[in-house]
Amino acid sequence: xxxxxxxxxxxxxxxxxxxxxxxxxxxxxxxxxxxxxxxxxxxxxxxxxxxxxxxxxxxxxxxxxxxxxxxxxxxxxxxxxxxxxxxxxxxxxxxxxxxxxxxxxxxxxxxxxxxxxxxxxxxxxxxxxxxxxxxxxxxxxxxxxxxxxxxxxxxxxxxxxxxxxxxxxxxxxxxxxxxxxxxxxxxxxxxxxxxxxxxxxxxx
Amino acid sequence: xxxxxxxxxxxxxxxxxxxxxxxxxxxxxxxxxxxxxxxxxxxxxxxxxxxxxxxxxxxxxxxxxxxxxxxxxxxxxxxxxxxxxxxxxxxxxxxxxxxxxxxxxxxxxxxxxxxxxxxxxxxxxxxxxxxxxxxxxxxxxxxxxxxxxxxxxxxxxxxxxxxxxxxxxxxxxxxxxxxxxxxxxxxxxxxxxxxxxxxxxxxx
DNA sequence: TGAAACATTGCAGATTATGAAAAATCCCCC
DNA sequence: GGGGGATTTTTCATAATCTGCAATGTTTCA
Numbered sequence: 001x002x003x004x005x006x007x008x009x010x011x012x013x014x015x016x017x018x019x020x021x022x023x024x025x026x027x028x029x030x031x032x033x034x035x036x037x038x039x040x041x042x043x044x045x046x047x048x049x050x051x052x053x054x055x056x057x058x059x060x061x062x063x064x065x066x067x068x069x070x071x072x073x074x075x076x077x078x079x080x081x082x083x084x085x086x087x088x089x090x091x092x093x094x095x096x097x098x099x100x101x102x103x104x105x106x107x108x109x110x111x112x113x114x115x116x117x118x119x120x121x122x123x124x125x126x127x128x129x130x131x132x133x134x135x136x137x138x139x140x141x142x143x144x145x146x147x148x149x150x151x152x153x154x155x156x157x158x159x160x161x162x163x164x165x166x167x168x169x170x171x172x173x174x175x176x177x178x179x180x181x182x183x184x185x186x187x188x189x190x191x192x193x194x195x196x197x198x199x200x201x202x203x204x
Numbered sequence: 205x206x207x208x209x210x211x212x213x214x215x216x217x218x219x220x221x222x223x224x225x226x227x228x229x230x231x232x233x234x235x236x237x238x239x240x241x242x243x244x245x246x247x248x249x250x251x252x253x254x255x256x257x258x259x260x261x262x263x264x265x266x267x268x269x270x271x272x273x274x275x276x277x278x279x280x281x282x283x284x285x286x287x288x289x290x291x292x293x294x295x296x297x298x299x300x301x302x303x304x305x306x307x308x309x310x311x312x313x314x315x316x317x318x319x320x321x322x323x324x325x326x327x328x329x330x331x332x333x334x335x336x337x338x339x340x341x342x343x344x345x346x347x348x349x350x351x352x353x354x355x356x357x358x359x360x361x362x363x364x365x366x367x368x369x370x371x372x373x374x375x376x377x378x379x380x381x382x383x384x385x386x387x388x389x390x391x392x393x394x395x396x397x398x399x400x401x402x403x404x405x406x407x408x
Numbered sequence: 409t410g411a412a413a414c415a416t417t418g419c420a421g422a423t424t425a426t427g428a429a430a431a432a433t434c435c436c437c438c
Numbered sequence: 439g440g441g442g443g444a445t446t447t448t449t450c451a452t453a454a455t456c457t458g459c460a461a462t463g464t465t466t467c468a
Contacts, residue, residue: 013465020415024361041454052417057456091415092405123364125339136328149407160376161397164406168368193365200404201296201366203353217434217445245423256448261425 021059023049028066037063037123064126067119069112071204075140082144091149095141095166096194102170103186110182117178127132138163169193225263227253232270234401235318241327266349268330273316279344286348297369299345300398306374307390314386320367321382342367356404373397 007036027048031040046053060066074107081101085094106113120126146152146159173189231252235244246267250257264270283304288296310317310390324330350356350363357363 017415028353035242042456043454053455054418054457055416058416062455070401108279111317139228139328143466151408156408157376157380158400159396160379160406161400164232164372164376165369165401165405169321169365172361173389175364176269176358179358189361193361197369197401198357198404200402201362201369204355204360204362220434221446246425247423256425258449259447262447266424388409 020049020051020055023068024051024056024059026112029061029112029119032119032123034068037119037125037145049089058152067116067126068114075137078137079140081146082141082148086107087148091145091162092166092198094148095145095162096169096190098141099166099170099173099190099194100187105181106174107186112150113174114178114182117174121178123176138167141167166194166196167198222252224255225258228255228260228263228270229273230316232267233316233323236271236327237319238324241323241329271320273320279341282341283344283348286337286345286352291352295366296370296398296402297350298352298407299349300373300394302345302372303370303377303398304391307377307394310378311386318382318386321378325379325382341372345371347356370398371400372374373401 005021024045028040031044031048040063041055043053045063045066046056056066078098081098082094085097089097100118142159143153144162145163149159149162150157170190170193173186173193176189177184177186217363218350228249232244235248235252244267246260247257249267249270250260262271264304282302286298291299293301346363346367347357349367353363355362374394374397375402377390377397379394381388381390
């Protein structure tokens with residue numbers, strides 16, 4: 001019936017799934033922003049989207065995961081961005097470029113991200129999850145870094161350290177960006193953080 | 205009845221509390237090491253110590269917290285160690301000394317820590333918690349760092365970044381230490397990680 | 409169109425977590 | 439030593455999270 005069935009090549013089923021997922025994320029974020037993490041139950045979120053709470057759990061394993069969202073820095077996405085950087089570029093610089101690419105992605109969805117970060121600030125128990133949204137992501141990046149540096153993972157600790165530091169830099173940039181109400185471009189804040197890392201974190 | 209009532213100056217009540225807490229931690233660690241995180245319920249842990257599961261929750265807000273333990277790097281402890289370093293020492297170096305002090309503390313309880321780290325490796329969902337065992341700790345260190353650096357927190361991002369990087373260095377050292385079966389002294393691994401940070405994380 | 413594939417739902421049940429009040433234990437002081 | 443007050447532990451009740459399973463619709467594709 002529709003003239004243009006879809007911009008994507010997805011079928012109706014998959015489109016509906018994406019829609020439901022996005023609606024659940026959105027509902028979770030707005031409700032928790034209003035009432036706080038403890039003031040919102042999974043049932044509330046499911047009801048706001050008009051699905052059963054069982055369906056909620058088909059999409060997310062927990063309330064927290066709905067807040068973090070899936071559009072999140074996935075392992076594959078980050079690794080891909082990292083591997084797109086020419087191999088002769090030093091690791092830290094490569095991580096900076098990866099972070100900048102992610103930053104653009106974040107800025108494309110300003111509103112949602114600002115809401116998310118606000119929720120995270122107001123509910124600190126969620127923060128550790130943001131760090132790398134699960135260890136899986138960090139491990140994937142660590143592996144890519146190890147390959148790039150030509151080091152066996154788990155021997156020198158270098159890949160683990162530089163990855164952790166790089167992700168921390170990205171996180172700090174995000175928090176500053178949020179705190180400043182997105183008045184400064186995220187990319188610039190990312191650059192600053194990485195510059196401090198590269199300089200060996202001297203006293204300011 | 206007892207000739208020497210106690211080596212500590214604690215009363216029987218407080219001694220029992222400490223004992224119960226330690227027993228719960230120990231039981232949680234050993235059980236989870238055997239059966240995995242999902243294979244152990246709070247009731248199992250409580251039963252192993254012969255207390256009611258309600259009592260478990262009087263000591264720990266969640267199963268995970270029992271694994272992390274309370275003897276953990278507390279906010280106060282870390283801040284104290286950090287403030288013990290003369291103020292003219294640069295921030296990163298001060299964090300290194302703090303980490304070394306903690307390292308000694310960890311090595312005093314090798315067995316328990318190795319078991320803990322093994323559990324954390326086998327149950328990665330716990331890892332983010334180890335980073336700073338809650339954001340509270342990290343924030344406390346960040347504040348101390350900000351004071352030391354003479355910077356307003358939340359403006360430059362420097363305290364946040366150097367704290368995150370320093371704690372990451374400590375964490376990486378711990379993981380390497382554990383992976384090597386504690387054959388290398390933790391303090392040396394801490395030094396290595398901080399040296400890499402101070403050098404700006406150059407490719408190895 | 410018809411059958412296979414998949415999404416959603418309701419329900420039962422295990423587990424986690426918290427509050428309130430009763431029961432047991434400990435501590436301090438007489 | 440022994441009792442009164444404080445504290446801890448337990449019991450009981452209850453809410454919320456989360457997981458299988460089977461039934462019921464949709465969507466897809468041949």
